Amino acid sequence: MTAPPQPRKTPSSTDRVHALMRELGRPSPGDALADLTRRNAELEHCINTLAHDLRSPLVALLGFSRLLRQDYADRLDDTGTHFVDRIEQAGQTMEMLIHDLLELSRIGQTGECPALVDPRCVLAQLAAELKPQLDAEQIQLVVPENPPLVYCDRTRLYQVFSNLIGNAVKHMGECEPRKISVAIRDEAGLHQITVRDYGRGVDPEHHERIFEPFESLTRDRNGRSGTGMGLAIVRKIAETHGGRAWVENPPGTGASFHVTLPQT
Template sequence: MNAKPSTQAAIADFTSARKLIELLARIHPLLLVYDAHGVIRWISDGFGSLCSDAQAMLGRPLRAMLPKLPQGEPLEDLRSRFEERGFLPNVLLDLETHDGARLPLEVSVLRLPESEGEALFAVIARPGDAPGHEPAEAASSILESAPDAILAVDPHGFVRYANAALARLVAEDRENLRNRPLALLAAGSRDIEQLLAPLGGDGPSGELELRLRRSEGGPVPVAVTVSPHHDPDGNLRGAILCVRDATTQRRQNELARRNDELEHCVQTLAHDLRSPLVALLGFSRLLRQDYADQLDDTGAHFIDRIEQAGRTMEALIHDLLELSRIGQPGERPSIVDPRAVLLQLHAEVKPRLEAADIELVLPVDPPLVFCDRTRLYQVFSNLIGNGIHHMGACKGARIEVEVVEDEEFHRISVRDTGRGIAPEHHLRIFEVFQSVGSRRDGSHGTGIGLAIVRKIAETHGGRAWVESEPGHGSTFHVTLLRR
């Protein structure tokens, strides 16, 4: 086994920071590490080759290697900037080389993870007169128009180009980003490792999920793809990084996860409630059948109230389960004739229509729609049932169903001549447990029917909405994506 260079022996003392230091050293030839007392604890081979006595520098103050460190107010200003942002980019300093000459350096400072409670800092340097390169004018124009943020770095991990989208993403001036070590853009040590690993040759080549620093506000989650950049002769010139803001996607994933948890909770709760509810309704029926002659009017009224509450709870559990099942695996969308579904439903609700003296008008030859048949039945059932329940007292009560198609969607419309709905309630009524007013018989629904309609529409690529004014009836619309 080869022994470590003596200038790097001190890295063994910092196990928690060792991996990151080694990764930085593979990308940045000029790297040294110092502690909170300004004492040099580790020097890269590249830095060591410039010093007159690299071994003697270990354990000595940083000023011994960089004699022209700022003094007084400039130093305090640098310290303040470092404390505020956690890093310090692109400071011009001089290094005293082994032959006594002064080499201008562009230095950046990065805070490393603490090791055994001790603060460590990395100095990443590049020659102050090192040439850079910009993309050709035509390529630069294309990159500026790209919707995603794009970075170009050289083989040593220094930013050579950042497009406008990248500057907006990290809220930085583009000129300030140029020549900055790539590591200074990462929000934390884990993010640095993920970002630099592909450049060091031992990281994943796919899409990386990490966080970047922002000059304003907290870190921003991003997805990064790193691609090596070679010249025509095959020599590595650096890498191109495509960066995409993952904030929205992360929020959507988190929302989807919470929705899944909520739906699972609803399913579990609904199933657990069914058993005691069945017992409650069963015993109330036994009381009515076996003890009716022993109950006075008040007792019979109490049993009526128990059964009514039980049936309401039964309907609520049923609707909750249906709401949670919509969109689950097992549904089979197919070409469905809506008239056949409507005729079935019409036969079922005919007694209620006749009792309320409501006319139901169905389309004669509607277009076929692409939907799970059970879900289409639920859409019609909830919308027509909603019209019956909230018709109110009116002459010529009427519910009319229409199904039309355009290039992209089938649209179902259910119009009624009922009481109408105030505009401020148009969105709220599609939420769970939300309803407006009581039914014709004075009772209240579960407040889930229209939420079921909306979820069915959304899982079939469409949406649901209402057009209504008080006293002028309502028209509920549902769109379903065509096949």
């Protein structure tokens, strides 16, 4: 007896976003520029739709979890309080994911203002924001004293440093030395940014995978995983500016993440 045909599964918004992001990294036949423009527009539409669809239930989820904590705290035992904590953590992760999805879709759109930026100012701002976490983790952040100016949109340059340094902090583990080094140099018409850590490193078979959206290979020491969007954002910023992003395993331990950006 022939089995009845299975109904075709309608792809979800998430499936469509993931498929489009994979396609954007592949060369296309025909008019590449027009094809890329079309795909970017479709990707942005899918992401905006997905973000809108997720926001309403997310607001309700977080709102009711806060009410449980505020109005029913005396009725919750330790297990109940733990469940509320988990609900709030999941909701906060979803908030970060929506934010990162929207950021990814907006990279390269109108409103960006590339200019010569002093990376010392950007790194000083980031170091101040990360100081409580760096102190708690006993991690030393080493930044260059006299780096060259970098031609980039300031917000995008901040995102590059923030995601690369944040990624290094998250994957530091218990390794020594507890240090993250930032280097910036100019070579052959390019700015090259390198963020080196001395953590667990990255298996060579995952060198490309970690730059894909939604990929997060490991959790931090507190058992938390990120949205898996940080390195995808870094790569898209680099490629939108005409550069690239990649990772290498330096001699010894850890990983070196590199980003190149044209000087003009």
